[in-house]
Amino acid sequence: MDERFTAERFQLTPEKMAVGLEVLRKRMNRQLKASLEVCVRCGLCAESCHYYVSNPKPEHVPAFRAEQLRKIYRRLEDPLGKSAPGWIAAADLDQEMVEMLLLTAYGSCTMCGRCVINCPMGVDTRLIMRTARAMLTAMDMTPEGLKATVNVHLETGNNMGVTTEDFVETVEWMEEELQAELDDPSVKIPLDKKGARVVYTLNPREVKYFPYLLQAAAKIFNAAGENWTLSTESWDATNYALFNGDDAAAKKLAQNLERAVNHLRADVLVMAECGHGYRSQRWEGENWVGHGYPFRVMSFVELQAQYIYEKRFELDPTVNSQRVTFHDPCNQARNGGIVDEPRYVLRHVCTDFVEMTPHGVENYCCGGGGGMLSMTDFAKERMAAAKAKADQIAATGAKIVATSCHNCLDQLDEIKRHYKLDVKIQNLSELTSAAIVWKKQ
């Protein structure tokens, strides 16, 4: 028994088993069934996983992970799985299998989707892993850190429990700071402005630890002359229920933002530079809530590219003269198609941009995805798997690693320290903001 799962809630009971299997049955749509059936166990997906690249062993092959849920599926649904389980490796959902699912679905997979893109058969291992996570969540077996993050978000409206008072104070403080920095009192960070075109969201980390990122975003919006606002009703861009597979919770969190945007009658919801937050609201949210939003959802990265394309402000790229490379967040590039936009931005805001190899859709996950940063139980494996990313960064010779995701930002910062890389980790908007030639409004 893995010592990380000795707590009582990780012990399988007949009731929990029934709940877990019911989740599997309920989620068995055509997409999931096709992915469970079609794998031929060729193993070609091995090198697509950063866990495998960093530590090549069979347990790190994506097909091996997916195979754990397939065993249960075959036991449940395959005629041979019932009559000759050994022949097709069908297995019951027992305590040993629970532990295996915890270690594979939560402990060594960030659901980055790189194996999906690389599978010759089109297997969606990311979907299989999320289903396994959903089963474990329904059985109250989500690793503690992730469980707490979702619960805090549901209870307080944001995943760090920031009060509205603190939020407003931080926003006002950043507005004053920005006005002082630019020596321009006309600069504003509007709150609850009805009829604004854009509602901007934040990652609670920005409010709590990195408020200068809000300052950078505000400078970009003001320079672009955007009609924008923040909402005190709901402003958290994150949705960690994407990671624990709890669609009911994910729906509630997505609805929070939907309501806030509707109340402000905005046209566009702009997601902060938060990979999974963007994916949650842009791609999954409407499926969770069951209808299309009456507004558009876009990433702040897309908006920055649009502003630059439309020449909404003047830029001086020489202020960012050190070599910059870009880490594509999986949930924006591979899972959201945002590949050209950050590069377009970087070509305009810095003088020496180099690509990692591979990059874009085929970029390696940094290891911080899938809610990994909240699950400290798996921190050691997470850092070991980050070697692939560390090697990629080192090979570029870059001094700055830009990215557009808070989880990536945190993980890259840990990678930098763990692998002793002489680099600075920055959000894309920091570089854009620095390059703006400010003109008093």
Added chain:
Amino acid sequence: MDWIVTTRWIAAAGLVLGLIGILMRLGDIMNRPFKKDLSRERGRAGRGILYAFTLGMAPWEKESTRLHWFLYIRGILFHVGIFTAFGVLFASPWIDQFHQALKVVLVLVTGAGALAGFAGIAIRLHGANERALSIPDDYFSVFVCSLFITGAFVSLLAPAALPFFYLVTAFMGAYIPLSKIRHCVYFFYSKFFFGAHFGHRGVIGQSRSKYAE
């Protein structure tokens, strides 16, 4: 009724059983809900699907197939061998009348396919990852399919071997719905979903964006 005709009927029975099993499998998946994507499209799903079934299958398009091009080509040879063996099977009543040049081509394709099939078993036994992933049915299914291609190969060289080919066909046909060989049905679903999903999100198969360099 001679032995060839008898075994031909047995093969037909096996294939009918297989077809019934496949139809049941198809019925099963079609009875499951289809998860429609409600999000606004960024790219065109249709282009993603087209890509998934065409260029997306080229050996150079994915990192996995670039790295393992030899294994991928082996797999392609194996599958071309299977499809060709089916062609030989359905034309087998006229096998004596095949043009010599066609026969040579078919012998080469089925020979290579059979070799690629048996090599697949060796690769599964040899590679640590493949061994860890493989289940008994994987070995057996590849073996049965390889035997099926071998049956076509041998029958082309010596039509007296047709009863062997037909008996293998009968067994394989009946076994398809129960084994991993049924991936031939689900393949079309998974590739369709893959193409639609990533095409809709503008990840694959789309034209260049205005921001591209």
